[in-house]
Amino acid sequence: MALLEVDNLSIGYQTRNGTFQAVDGVSFSLESGRSLGFVGESGCGKTTLGLALMGLLPPNGRIRQGSIRFEGEELVGLPEDRMRTIRWRKIAMVFQAAMNALNPVHRVADQVAEAIFTHEPALSREEVNTRVEGLFQLVGVPKDRMRDYPHQYSGGMKQRAVIAMALACRPRLIIADEPTTALDVIVQDQILEETKNLQQQFGISIIFISHDISIVADVCHDIGIMYAGQIVEYGAREEVFETPVHPYTRALLASYPTLNGTISRLKPIPGETPNLISPPPGCRFCDRCPGAGKTCVTARPSWVEISPRHKALCHSCS
Amino acid sequence: MERDGHKNKTRSPQLERFLEGWSIFVQNPLGKIGLTLLVCFGLMAACSFIPPLLDPMYDPMTGVDPLITRSVGPSSAHWLGTDFMGRDILSQLLAGARVAFMVGVSAAVMSILLGCAIGMFAGYMGRVVDTLLMRTADMIMVMPTLLVVLILSSLFGQLNIWTIVLIIALFRWPGVSRVIRAQTLSLKQRPFIEAAKVAGASHMRIIFMHIMPNVLPLAFLYMTFRVTSAIIIEAALAFLGFGDPGTVSWGMMLQWVWKTGHMFRAPYWLLPPGLCISLITLSFYMLGRAMDEVLDPRLRKEAEAE
Amino acid sequence: MKPTTDLILRLEKVTKTYRTKGGRFGQAGSRVVALNRISLDVRRGEIFGLVGESGSGKTTAGRLVVRLEEADAGEIFVAGTRVPELKGRRLKQFRRKVQMVFQDPYQSLNPQRSIFDTVSEPLVIHRMGNGAQRREAVAQALKSVGLSPPEDFFLRYPHQLSGGQRQRVAMARAMVLGPEFVVADEPTSMLDASISAQIFNILLHMRDKLGVTLLFITHSLAAARYLCDRIAVIYRGNLMEVGEAGEVIERPRHPYTQALLDALPRFGQCGAVRRYNTLLGAERPASQGVGCAFYSRCGVAQRLLCSTQAPSLRELAPGHRVACHYAEGPEAGTATTEACFYAT
Numbered sequence: 003m004a005l006l007e008v009d010n011l012s013i014g015y016q017t018r019n020g021t022f023q024a025v026d027g028v029s030f031s032l033e034s035g036r037s038l039g040f041v042g043e044s045g046c047g048k049t050t051l052g053l054a055l056m057g058l059l060p061p062n063g064r065i066r067q068g069s070i071r072f073e074g075e076e077l078v079g080l081p082e083d084r085m086r087t088i089r090w091r092k093i094a095m096v097f098q099a100a101m102n103a104l105n106p107v108h109r110v111a112d113q114v115a116e117a118i119f120t121h122e123p124a125l126s127r128e129e130v131n132t133r134v135e136g137l138f139q140l141v142g143v144p145k146d147r148m149r150d151y152p153h154q155y156s157g158g159m160k161q162r163a164v165i166a167m168a169l170a171c172r173p174r175l176i177i178a179d180e181p182t183t184a185l186d187v188i189v190q191d192q193i194l195e196e197t198k199n200l201q202q203q204f205g206i207s208i209i210f211i212s213h214d215i216s217i218v219a220d221v222c223h224d225i226g227i228m229y230a231g232q233i234v235e236y237g238a239r240e241e242v243f244e245t246p247v248h249p250y251t252r253a254l255l256a257s258y259p260t261l262n263g264t265i266s267r268l269k270p271i272p273g274e275t276p277n278l279i280s281p282p283p284g285c286r287f288c289d290r291c292p293g294a295g296k297t298c299v300t301a302r303p304s305w306v307e308i309s310p311r312h313k314a315l316c317h318s319c320s
Numbered sequence: 321m322e323r324d325g326h327k328n329k330t331r332s333p334q335l336e337r338f339l340e341g342w343s344i345f346v347q348n349p350l351g352k353i354g355l356t357l358l359v360c361f362g363l364m365a366a367c368s369f370i371p372p373l374l375d376p377m378y379d380p381m382t383g384v385d386p387l388i389t390r391s392v393g394p395s396s397a398h399w400l401g402t403d404f405m406g407r408d409i410l411s412q413l414l415a416g417a418r419v420a421f422m423v424g425v426s427a428a429v430m431s432i433l434l435g436c437a438i439g440m441f442a443g444y445m446g447r448v449v450d451t452l453l454m455r456t457a458d459m460i461m462v463m464p465t466l467l468v469v470l471i472l473s474s475l476f477g478q479l480n481i482w483t484i485v486l487i488i489a490l491f492r493w494p495g496v497s498r499v500i501r502a503q504t505l506s507l508k509q510r511p512f513i514e515a516a517k518v519a520g521a522s523h524m525r526i527i528f529m530h531i532m533p534n535v536l537p538l539a540f541l542y543m544t545f546r547v548t549s550a551i552i553i554e555a556a557l558a559f560l561g562f563g564d565p566g567t568v569s570w571g572m573m574l575q576w577v578w579k580t581g582h583m584f585r586a587p588y589w590l591l592p593p594g595l596c597i598s599l600i601t602l603s604f605y606m607l608g609r610a611m612d613e614v615l616d617p618r619l620r621k622e623a624e625a626e
Numbered sequence: 627m628k629p630t631t632d633l634i635l636r637l638e639k640v641t642k643t644y645r646t647k648g649g650r651f652g653q654a655g656s657r658v659v660a661l662n663r664i665s666l667d668v669r670r671g672e673i674f675g676l677v678g679e680s681g682s683g684k685t686t687a688g689r690l691v692v693r694l695e696e697a698d699a700g701e702i703f704v705a706g707t708r709v710p711e712l713k714g715r716r717l718k719q720f721r722r723k724v725q726m727v728f729q730d731p732y733q734s735l736n737p738q739r740s741i742f743d744t745v746s747e748p749l750v751i752h753r754m755g756n757g758a759q760r761r762e763a764v765a766q767a768l769k770s771v772g773l774s775p776p777e778d779f780f781l782r783y784p785h786q787l788s789g790g791q792r793q794r795v796a797m798a799r800a801m802v803l804g805p806e807f808v809v810a811d812e813p814t815s816m817l818d819a820s821i822s823a824q825i826f827n828i829l830l831h832m833r834d835k836l837g838v839t840l841l842f843i844t845h846s847l848a849a850a851r852y853l854c855d856r857i858a859v860i861y862r863g864n865l866m867e868v869g870e871a872g873e874v875i876e877r878p879r880h881p882y883t884q885a886l887l888d889a890l891p892r893f894g895q896c897g898a899v900r901r902y903n904t905l906l907g908a909e910r911p912a913s914q915g916v917g918c919a920f921y922s923r924c925g926v927a928q929r930l931l932c933s934t935q936a937p938s939l940r941e942l943a944p945g946h947r948v949a950c951h952y953a954e955g956p957e958a959g960t961a962t963t964e965a966c967f968y969a970t
């Protein structure tokens with residue numbers, strides 16, 4: 003049985019102008035010890051998806067349909083007190099820009115200790131302290147810097163501390179939302195290495211969210227390409243990048259500058275993302291798609307299996 | 321976020337913010353009560369022109385009921401009664417509303433204009449200009465306004481109502497200018513100001529075209545609080561006998577009650593101006609609080625964005 | 627247009643130091659050397675890339691060039707005139723020729739002003755054209771950054787635009803006066819990878835069709851390789867390596883540039899990939915003020931020389947200059963063959 007199974011999940015935000023369909027019919031599953039990456043442009047619903055898995059949608063956000071099964075247990079509609087036993091202890095999240103949210107007036111180590119205390123009040127002071135030390139060692143923050151204040155940390159160290167906090171209760175699944183976006187390449191590289199190590203060492207599953215394909219390609223076994231609230235292509239990383247089939251995936255790859263090969267002109271994707279309050283009836287990518295036909299405009303595409311580990315949501319992929 | 325802006329393409333952000341702010345504002349109970357009260361006082365001020373037209377004896381200042389020479393209680397001719405020499409209390413009360421608005425709003429507008437200009441200038445120029453202006457502001461801020469006006473009026477005799485307004489304005493700008501300065505300081509760092517500089521904009525252009533529109537909402541908020549304090553100061557002055565003898569204000573009415581020894585004998589005369597002063601200041605205060613709530617999340621949002 | 631050797635920007639030993647205020651608890655303020663004796667030439671008609679990590683002084687360099695900031699020492703020439711001396715009318719003329727695009731499109735547009743007001747402002751400031759001509763110029767500028775039909779955008783406000791559209795408006799504002807030289811400060815770092823390509827192509831259009839020279843500031847070597855004719859790599863305010871873009875990226879000579887390349891995700895690279903391993907695992911104490919700026923993290927460094935003597939720029943290949951005592955020949959690093967599954 004898969005660790006996490008999400009089936010046909012749709013999430014809407016109530017706004018003044020109507021329901022904003024931020025996530026629409028998303029399905030995927032994640033085995034324990036594997037990593038899954040979601041790539042897509044800003045606003046495509048990546049964070050919303052992560053928040054829904056944590057049961058932390060904002061007040062105007064609502065799961066409209068679908069199911070989230072974690073270790074066989076249905077999370078949609080789960081009472082809050084039961085959810086609290088799962089959140090942070092089994093599923094943890096590294097929030098987008100969380101490193102800027104460290105409390106400036108408390109020492110970093112104390113903040114991590116606090117996170118442990120909150121969720122496992124039964125532990126003694128010493129147990130917590132040894133665990134905190136272990137965590138900092140794990141994420142590569144020197145021991146003598148543990149008791150510093152956040153402003154004494156560099157961006158990379160803050161991000162490591164935030165990861166330590168997510169690891170505090172030894173979760174089985176970590177959702178990392180753009181964990182390296184604000185960091186320099188060298189630091190980013192170190193954090194990505196760290197992430198891969200953690201995952202292999204402890205068999206933690208990771209959902210890795212980013213708008214940068216190269217990062218996701220570096221870390222994840224499986225990739226989901228998201229566009230306008232939907233997963234449009236899903237599969238093993240090798241297959242998705244070797245033989246991308248969805249026009250959006252191809253367009254995304256063609257707009258990404260790389261470091262070798264001849265320099266060919268990048269091809270930006272024309273147009274804008276659709277308005278998700280009244281999304282187009284057919285394929286959501288149709289008015290930006292070079293190969294869109296009549297059916298694309300009128301009918302919703304269905305999943306096409308390219309190989310057992312690779313599928314795409316497109317009329318013209320078969 | 322910006323994606324749901326498609327529908328109202330041509331609405332300016334000012335209008336949109338106003339509409340959004342308005343809907344929050346009217347949902348706020350404080351705002352609702354304050355606004356209702358204020359509308360009542362506005363009506364009173366507007367009606368203050370009516371009684372003297374009906375009969376010269378209803379003139380709040382000079383109209384004396386020929387049949388009455390002392391203070392009497394409510395009657396059909398004088399709904400709220402008369403004062404010690406037979407003037408109609410209701411028409412005085414209505415005229416007082418007009419004066420309160422006049423004093424409150426004009427003193428507030430003047431102090432806001434002054435405070436805004438000085439705050440923006442100090443914040444934008446920085447260095448010596450900033451230090452000088454802000455030290456001056458500090459000095460004025462710690463001076464008790466009432467006391468200074470009292471001293472001035474005992475030096476120069478009775479003060480005209482406009483002089484009083486001017487003095488209140490002159491003493492009430494520092495608070496505003498501090499807030500506007502702080503806002504200007506944070507705006508000054510924003511890249512859109514630097515972009516204007518790179519385009520070649522002059523200092524005046526930057527201050528008036530780029531900084532001012534962004535601090536105005538805050539200035540309006542402060543205006544409501546300033547109105548309150550101006551009305552209170554004027555009432556206190558008048559009550560202490562330093563008001564403009566040529567105008568009827570609520571403070572003046574209270575002074576007459578006190579001076580003629582009716583304080584505890586004529587509740588029909590004492591209560592209306594007393595209540596009015598409390599209620600009008602309360603209504604402006606509530607208005608300000610409600611506006612605070614409208615503006616606050618936006619200010620916070622902008623702070624987060626930085 | 628082929629880059630000519632005609633210089634448009636020249637920095638000579640430019641130094642800029644910031645003094646930070648003391649902390650709340652009376653700690654003494656500290657000095658940050660944002661730029662340390664940087665010398666650069668930018669040729670007319672090229673895109674010159676300035677690459678470095680966060681805090682390396684890239685923005686500072688850009689701000690000095692457009693005169694939002696004054697240098698502490700050194701000379702800055704733009705088109706032959708000394709920038710720090712400009713005043714009054716001459717400064718205003720300079721502003722017409724030299725423009726800047728800022729990093730954060732969410733902060734660089736005044737939220738209270740419509741797109742037309744924003745883009746036409748430079749025209750108003752420099753009293754150019756009448757109403758109709760200004761409209762025409764604004765429409766032209768918006769079209770050149772791919773916002774069409776331009777009239778649709780005139781009355782919109784920044785909050786009604788996406789990040790990519792905002793950045794394009796900011797570029798239109800910089801272009802509307804027909805400048806000769808534009809500083810683009812990480813114009814895509816706040817935007818998605820997929821939107822960046824649009825911005826890159828507009829920059830190329832500016833160089834090729836409008837003959838604008840660009841100082842392109844970035845932290846991404848891939849973007850620099852795509853866009854730039856020449857690049858300079860800076861580290862903590864020090865110039866490390868400068869040369870033709872392809873040359874620097876394919877045959878980097880400086881350990882720091884090599885470390886940057888090592889750190890990039892291997893995405894899109896296949897076949898022989900060079901690994902340099904020049905980054906030290908654990909940092910060593912920095913050489914205080916003397917010596918090489920990269921000494922504390924450099925895996926190639928030799929204590930005797932690197933910690934005591936600052937390396938000067940040496941020309942190792944035509945036009946390729948490197949500030950390192952131990953910079954090697956082009957065959958540095960070890961070639962590894964990696965699986966090639968991300969071919970695009």
Ligand SMILES: Nc1ncnc2c1ncn2[C@@H]1O[C@H](COP(=O)(O)OP(=O)(O)OP(=O)(O)O)[C@@H](O)[C@H]1O
Pocket residue numbers: 015016017022024043044045046047048049050051060062063098213321322323
């Ligand atoms: N509380 C909310 N109310 C209404 N709409 C919201 C809310 N939160 C997010 N949205 C909208 O939902 C969409 C998806 O947002 P989400 O934050 O999941 O995007 P994302 O993929 O994480 O983007 P980014 O890369 O910018 O972080 C966006 O268009 C956003 O405007």
Ligand SMILES: Nc1ncnc2c1ncn2[C@@H]1O[C@H](COP(=O)(O)OP(=O)(O)OP(=O)(O)O)[C@@H](O)[C@H]1O
Pocket residue numbers: 644645646658659660678679680681682683684685686687845
């Ligand atoms: N106004 C200032 N006051 C004090 N220090 C400053 C100021 N501006 C910049 N600095 C410092 O100067 C150094 C260089 O900053 P700069 O903004 O030029 O870096 P950058 O290369 O543009 O970085 P980024 O990629 O983060 O934009 C940094 O250490 C920064 O902290």
Ligand code: SF4
Pocket residue numbers: 880881882918919920921922924925926927928932937949950951952953
């Ligand atoms: S000079 Fe020395 S320390 Fe500096 S980069 Fe070269 S080898 Fe490293």
Ligand SMILES: [Mg+2]
Pocket residue numbers: 048049050098179
């Ligand atoms: Mg997000």
Ligand SMILES: [Mg+2]
Pocket residue numbers: 684685686729811812
């Ligand atoms: Mg910068």
